[in-house]
Amino acid sequence: MSTHQRAVEDIRRSYAEIPGGTAPRLAKPTSNLFRFRDPGRTAKLSARDLDEVISVDPGTMTAEVQGMTTYEHLVDATLAHGLMPYVVPQLKTITLGGAVTGLGIESTSFRDGLPHESVEELEILTGDGRVVVARDDNEHRDLFRAFPNSYGTLGYALRLRIKLREVRPYVRLTHVRFTDADKCMLAMQEICDSMEHDGEPVDFVDGVFFGPQELYLTVGRFAERAPYVSDYTGMRIYYQSIRQRGRDWLTVRDYLWRWDTDWFWCSRAFGVQQPVVRTFMPRRWMRSDVYRRLVALDRKYGVTARIDRWRDRPVQESVIQDVEVPVERGAEFLEFFDGRVGMTPVWMCPLRASSDWPLYPLEPGKLYVNFGFWGMVPLPRGRFDGYHNRLIENAVHELDGHKSLYSTSFYDRDEFWRLYNGDAYWLVKREYDPSGRLLDLYDKCVRGR
Numbered sequence: 205m206s207t208h209q210r211a212v213e214d215i216r217r218s219y220a221e222i223p224g225g226t227a228p229r230l231a232k233p234t235s236n237l238f239r240f241r242d243p244g245r246t247a248k249l250s251a252r253d254l255d256e257v258i259s260v261d262p263g264t265m266t267a268e269v270q271g272m273t274t275y276e277h278l279v280d281a282t283l284a285h286g287l288m289p290y291v292v293p294q295l296k297t298i299t300l301g302g303a304v305t306g307l308g309i310e311s312t313s314f315r316d317g318l319p320h321e322s323v324e325e326l327e328i329l330t331g332d333g334r335v336v337v338a339r340d341d342n343e344h345r346d347l348f349r350a351f352p353n354s355y356g357t358l359g360y361a362l363r364l365r366i367k368l369r370e371v372r373p374y375v376r377l378t379h380v381r382f383t384d385a386d387k388c389m390l391a392m393q394e395i396c397d398s399m400e401h402d403g404e405p406v407d408f409v410d411g412v413f414f415g416p417q418e419l420y421l422t423v424g425r426f427a428e429r430a431p432y433v434s435d436y437t438g439m440r441i442y443y444q445s446i447r448q449r450g451r452d453w454l455t456v457r458d459y460l461w462r463w464d465t466d467w468f469w470c471s472r473a474f475g476v477q478q479p480v481v482r483t484f485m486p487r488r489w490m491r492s493d494v495y496r497r498l499v500a501l502d503r504k505y506g507v508t509a510r511i512d513r514w515r516d517r518p519v520q521e522s523v524i525q526d527v528e529v530p531v532e533r534g535a536e537f538l539e540f541f542d543g544r545v546g547m548t549p550v551w552m553c554p555l556r557a558s559s560d561w562p563l564y565p566l567e568p569g570k571l572y573v574n575f576g577f578w579g580m581v582p583l584p585r586g587r588f589d590g591y592h593n594r595l596i597e598n599a600v601h602e603l604d605g606h607k608s609l610y611s612t613s614f615y616d617r618d619e620f621w622r623l624y625n626g627d628a629y630w631l632v633k634r635e636y637d638p639s640g641r642l643l644d645l646y647d648k649c650v651r652g653r
């Protein structure tokens with residue numbers, strides 16, 4: 205039996221041993237989820253030996269990858285062949301299975317959609333304990349199509365075959381400043397439609413909102429050679445460089461992980477952006493998974509909340525979300541967000557789905573902008589936790605957008621199933637998890653069970 209088959213048997217056995225009525229929880233060393241649940245009400249599902257790249261085939265430009273393999277590991281394996289996955293989420297410990305079931309995004313998404321759109325085949329441990337191979341053209345097509353945005357509520361991805369594309373050794377970056385959100389959104393639309401900027405092809409597009417009069421689009425282009433390369437894994441900080449220079453060069457690996465070292469900008473909450481702290485901070489600790497662990501510890505022991513109470517500071521609400529809004533409504537969203545929530549910076553990333561994925565209904569071919577914001581916002585007096593998050597949910601849906609589900613959500617049940625296509629979900633759920641051994645999407649993502 206191959207190593208992979210042995211690992212499949214292990215997880216199957218582990219799943220069968222979980223008593224009915226107890227929700228399984230993938231026992232993997234890292235997570236990028238921002239819904240913290242009570243581990244006491246779940247049982248560990250062993251995911252041992254499911255974190256390897258099985259093979260990379262430069263001939264067919266595909267890779268066979270186990271479900272719990274981190275992108276860091278996957279990118280190292282593919283770059284060795286001059287290849288990369290179509291979409292590489294920015295955080296190193298996001299796994300391929302996690303990005304496909306929980307949706308990922310990056311600066312290639314304007315052309316290549318979300319990570320699940322370059323998956324050819326999924327091997328899944330389903331809720332009823334079967335192991336099936338689902339493809340777009342076989343008898344498990346419904347499961348294949350419903351898997352993205354199902355968050356492990358239909359089953360677990362054990363192996364995926366994904367498409368790869370060629371890379372060049374360097375990426376040339378151009379940061380373009382805008383003083384007006386409408387103009388920025390218009391330029392984003394033009395660049396993504398033409399796939400060109402200043403008459404040259406573009407390979408990557410994303411951007412940052414620092415304020416209503418300070419927005420940047422960053423366009424990246426592969427290059428064979430570079431006059432110099434910058435390094436943002438030490439003293440210098442990538443997001444700050446966007447405001448300071450119009451042109452930059454990175455190795456392809458450093459480009460793919462440019463946001464991980466400082467968890468976009470969220471490392472500032474730990475003092476890591478202060479030169480003195482940074483000088484003494486070992487580089488191996490400047491990673492998104494280290495910061496994520498610190499946040500989990502803080503939540504567990506309530507340290508920040510206690511300090512805020514002692515200092516009589518207003519109660520803070522955690523506003524950690526990624527939302528998708530049609531590009532033509534992007535400026536309206538930014539105006540709302542700046543006025544009512546007021547958190548900066550905001551990450552902006554254009555994306556276009558190539559076809560219809562039932563549980564995350566984006567209109568195929570239409571350009572959306574993902575706005576990502578991660579931080580704490582003081583609650584106005586008399587308001588309770590969820591106040592800003594609810595405002596955001598309402599605004600996003602008024603603007604014909606969608607919200608990803610990796611963090612907290614506040615929808616009521618009917619509204620949730622209307623927005624996330626309950627009709628399609630329940631058909632597949634009944635087929636692959638008829639006795640409901642896995643939580644359903646509402647219970648998992650909204651009720652946080």
Ligand SMILES: Cc1cc2nc3c(=O)[nH]c(=O)nc-3n(C[C@H](O)[C@H](O)[C@H](O)COP(=O)(O)OP(=O)(O)OC[C@H]3O[C@@H](n4cnc5c(N)ncnc54)[C@H](O)[C@@H]3O)c2cc1C
Pocket residue numbers: 230232234235236237238271272292293294295297298299300301302303305306307308309310355356357359360361362524526576578610
């Ligand atoms: C601050 C922040 C910023 C983010 N920014 C980005 C971003 O810029 N780009 C981006 O692409 N994504 C981003 N994400 C979202 C992230 O991609 C998703 O949360 C993704 O699901 C995390 O994958 P993971 O492998 O860490 O999974 P986990 O966090 O371990 O799990 C996420 C969910 O997926 C399920 N799951 C995990 N593995 C599998 C599997 N193999 N099969 C089935 N279900 C599985 C788990 O049960 C769980 O419900 C961000 C998240 C946060 C918190």
